[in-house]
Amino acid sequence: KDVKNTLSVYNFKAVGIAPVLSQEAQWAKGALSALNENTRRKAIDRCKKAIDIARELGAEILIIWPGREGFDFPFTTNYVKLWNNYVSSIKEVAEYGSDIKIALEYKMEDPSSYLLHGSAGRALATILELRMLGIKNVGINVEFAHAKLAKEYVPETIVLISRYNALYHLHLNDIFFDADLDLFPASVHTLEFIELLYWLHEVGYSGWFGLDLFPRYIDAIEMVQQSIYNVKALYNALEKVGWAKIRNVIELNNPIEVQKLIREILGTKP
């Protein structure tokens, strides 16, 4: 309730709640997918409690980051049971929170060696499996850096997920190669980010954006501020050229014309 009051004082709105399912020692060998039934029940219970909190705060989304749903060593795990446990836990959580959007935040690896929901495609398979069982409130939270770990091109991934009406939320940030340090959005993969913003516009995404940043030796408020500026500035660059014009060039499917378009978006000439 204190949280609720504080939010209302500052006119903030809680959008998503993310239960801790990886950092604590109890989840070392899995949480929602744990082969230990006791541990798995605890993980489900924590998600249910998080749903209760989400309802109390008026938050629409429960974000599940499955950072321990996988394995660390080869030849050590019954993958059949692991997948069964994992999907049936998500099912139970989604049924409990049928009025809440359950957003799976896939990631290829780290902190475990290998994660079951490593890519958008794998999360989609679970989502469609659940839909065939009548459960329709499970979707995806795309974290830009995690998508890069899976060798995805994020603008295309967004379109694929939207094809299934499963794009529930985005975590904006960036990454160099494989060290997931939660850098400023668009500060590395700048052009990919511009195309991402274009396709979010085209698929009519109307949800929220989160910033998943890790400030370390930077002032945290400044990092958030510059991140917002980066996104807005690139959005403005697209608007200045105009959605219709960009759309027309893309319809040509001609990489020559696209080079001209990119230079125009970047506001520079040869």
Add this chain to the structure above:
Amino acid sequence: KDVKNTLSVYNFKAVGIAPVLSQEAQWAKGALSALNENTRRKAIDRCKKAIDIARELGAEILIIWPGREGFDFPFTTNYVKLWNNYVSSIKEVAEYGSDIKIALEYKMEDPSSYLLHGSAGRALATILELRMLGIKNVGINVEFAHAKLAKEYVPETIVLISRYNALYHLHLNDIFFDADLDLFPASVHTLEFIELLYWLHEVGYSGWFGLDLFPRYIDAIEMVQQSIYNVKALYNALEKVGWAKIRNVIELNNPIEVQKLIREILGTKP
């Protein structure tokens, strides 16, 4: 018919037919997903013809390797249309060949920069989408090397695909890093291959194996022979230890015990 006769003379059986949908110039900008409707129709027609041939030869499987179903350049492609075209082409082919298993052979990249069916998860999403439309004869052909390009651990991937009864075929081979040179199966990722054979046994896979090899400066028949020997030898190593014993160790979910097991499978002691 000549092919049919030759097969029968040698007591061979045609298992899978794979229409050419990537190497020819006409598919440079896509085949089943082509934005050019004329090209897309040609690709569908070729698949239908391949289904006719499969029926004639008594082959059970049509393998679709979507090597051009993707794109080469950023910001150049309408991904919404690309996915629509691709899935509806597969749908049409699958409906035409409703008595044939349509096996999608996913690959992350190469020869195009980026392929729609880059990973098992993405192929599964399409398969489940089609099942929701009543089409149940689309599954997967796992090529070991392609799975590695997607940073998959193949034993686990096999289990995931089997969860959806979608494991139609495997192409056995191996790869170093990212250059897809179709090496001898198990000649690089040996332990992973051993675990793969274990899980194929456990999920009760009863389909065929293909060898997708590229002999280059090696005698082709010798390469096939050694590839078969590699697989058989590793299968024998597992059998010698015994499926029940291996199963029991894996149930312990204890990496310490697994090290002992691996050394036993490899037939060596400290």
Add this chain to the structure above:
Amino acid sequence: KDVKNTLSVYNFKAVGIAPVLSQEAQWAKGALSALNENTRRKAIDRCKKAIDIARELGAEILIIWPGREGFDFPFTTNYVKLWNNYVSSIKEVAEYGSDIKIALEYKMEDPSSYLLHGSAGRALATILELRMLGIKNVGINVEFAHAKLAKEYVPETIVLISRYNALYHLHLNDIFFDADLDLFPASVHTLEFIELLYWLHEVGYSGWFGLDLFPRYIDAIEMVQQSIYNVKALYNALEKVGWAKIRNVIELNNPIEVQKLIREILGTKP
């Protein structure tokens, strides 16, 4: 001589000569590093002939792309001999062409599974080894896409190579992930390319640029033209902000200030 005449008619200048050492069948198992001494001699001879041609045409650089100097299979190769052969071949070629710059074009892999000169660091080790023997005309040709295969950040790599006065030439292009398709320069890694141009300016690079492009279904002349435009446009964007200003911001070593700088270079505001 015909080539020489044609060049002079069009007022073109031959900059670099690149002997074919990989695509032909004779180099399947290596050229300059070949374990077969006969093959290795042929490769050296070809390089010497290329040096003769370079002299005739007035070209300054011999580009060696060691696409077969490595191996395809594990456990098959005597790496000690491979490295000995390779370095002593380069030594012999460099001594023959002591008035020519020998530029090694490193690449991680493809067409062979694994290449000896996979990264800038490995090429530098050879270069410094040769310098200790008094051979000072061996350096590097950086191909942007190849550097990405080695997980290098190209602006930093340029600085490292320049530290050893070994930056002889650049091949400009771009790449998505690992499929080396020779895309337009700056068409994927746009921001990295901008920073690359900045550091080429700062280290005072005064050599030539080559475009290593693969037009496929694009008009080749158009592809070259747009590639030049891309590079010039980004250079202009840097000049507009001004080298001194950029330098001052980088000296601050503050990622917050850098975000502002990047937005200014991209000509857009939040």
Add this chain to the structure above:
Amino acid sequence: KDVKNTLSVYNFKAVGIAPVLSQEAQWAKGALSALNENTRRKAIDRCKKAIDIARELGAEILIIWPGREGFDFPFTTNYVKLWNNYVSSIKEVAEYGSDIKIALEYKMEDPSSYLLHGSAGRALATILELRMLGIKNVGINVEFAHAKLAKEYVPETIVLISRYNALYHLHLNDIFFDADLDLFPASVHTLEFIELLYWLHEVGYSGWFGLDLFPRYIDAIEMVQQSIYNVKALYNALEKVGWAKIRNVIELNNPIEVQKLIREILGTKP
């Protein structure tokens, strides 16, 4: 002195000393390469103190793991100064400890986004640069998992480093893809590990091995024990076949014969 006494009681020998240069907050923006001169001096001083301790304990090696010698954000760093600082710090440390072997433990990335000594080649370049200045006590500590992050094939890397007499030490462990979790040696890349042991034998490596393991939920002593067993068992498998026989097969440079050899080493038949 307490450490010294304890070591002698148990008849242990200190082999290497590794000063902490990354985990502490003071090194967040670099230690030996720090652009802040004050920080850089502190890092050098710590290395000198570690050399004093090494001398006191009779340890031969100082291991420098440069986990913060690089950068996190694009366009934020003067790479010229960074490299200058880094190499001159190593030089100063190596001169101070001229009777100690300074072993650089390269790593591609993590905990920083990008590290200067990301690969064996880059470490070798620094080592050769220092040799040209008369400093001959700098070499390499190869950590198996770090080499994999750089897409190296470790048996070949060992040979390359030995070519320069720079193989000072090894950290044995293993890794899945890119999450550096310090798994049991040979528990993932088993065949590569076997070939590594072969080449360590062939190049006559007579130094120490360290185990860089991260036990997490495993008993630490058991993890060390099984790691030693893994290495010994694979060494025994090689010995059983015999060094001469293996050497003879490798000299054939024929992948067909190698498949037979591998099956023999693994103690299994088709």
